[in-house]
Amino acid sequence: MTSFGLIIAIDGTAASGKGTISRKIAQNYCVPHLDTGLLYRLVAYHVLLGIDPIDAANQLNVKQAEVFDLKTLQVSNAASEVAKNPTVRAKLLEFQRRFASQPGGAVLDGRDIGTVICPNADLKFYITASSEVRAQRRHSELLVLGHKISYESVLREIQERDERDTNREQSPLLPAEDANKIDTSDMNIGEVYDLVCLIIDAKLEK
Numbered sequence: 001m002t003s004f005g006l007i008i009a010i011d012g013t014a015a016s017g018k019g020t021i022s023r024k025i026a027q028n029y030c031v032p033h034l035d036t037g038l039l040y041r042l043v044a045y046h047v048l049l050g051i052d053p054i055d056a057a058n059q060l061n062v063k064q065a066e067v068f069d070l071k072t073l074q075v076s077n078a079a080s081e082v083a084k085n086p087t088v089r090a091k092l093l094e095f096q097r098r099f100a101s102q103p104g105g106a107v108l109d110g111r112d113i114g115t116v117i118c119p120n121a122d123l124k125f126y127i128t129a130s131s132e133v134r135a136q137r138r139h140s141e142l143l144v145l146g147h148k149i150s151y152e153s154v155l156r157e158i159q160e161r162d163e164r165d166t167n168r169e170q171s172p173l174l175p176a177e178d179a180n181k182i183d184t185s186d187m188n189i190g191e192v193y194d195l196v197c198l199i200i201d202a203k204l205e206k
Helices: 018-029 036-048 053-058 062-066 073-082 086-100 113-117 131-144 151-167 189-205
Strands: 007-012 033-035 106-110 123-128 180-183
Touching: 007 018, 007 113, 018 033, 018 106, 018 123, 018 189, 033 036, 033 086, 036 053, 036 062, 036 073, 036 086, 036 106, 053 086, 073 151, 086 106, 086 113, 106 113, 113 123, 123 189, 131 151, 180 189
Parallel strands: 007 106, 007 123, 033 106, 123 180
Antiparallel strands: none
């Protein structure tokens, strides 16, 4: 299937499946994909190494995402803290909007794509699930990656992350008014993917 010129914004909570869905959608419709959370994780990774967050944002190199382990809870929590920095957010905002504006369309996933980065996106989705289900998913993922951590710790971290993301002053996590809201608590990734494709295809038909 060829690229179709749509900008698709996919927001949602941590471990809700939005990243997996975004990658599959981008592959299916032949459009570039940006996991905007990786941008903050990259900045956070360098902050944990002692680099100033603004300097890290200025020197952002997305190719490094393929090299560093950015899935640890330490990096995840640091990314949530970094996201509170208005200067860092402004730097990454420019990067994300340039990505979205490229010819042929794009798929972006994150926490403020439909509300801040691409408020005029052609399609918006907000994907979430209960904190318990998301903790189970993230815990399994971390175990596969070799991390030794309890489910209870992961659940606590996810709940704390939700609290920070939804209550921060700068671009808090919330669904756009015109977003298609999907709760994946009782759905597998295939079911979510099929539902999202139905909505996209309906948009294309119009």
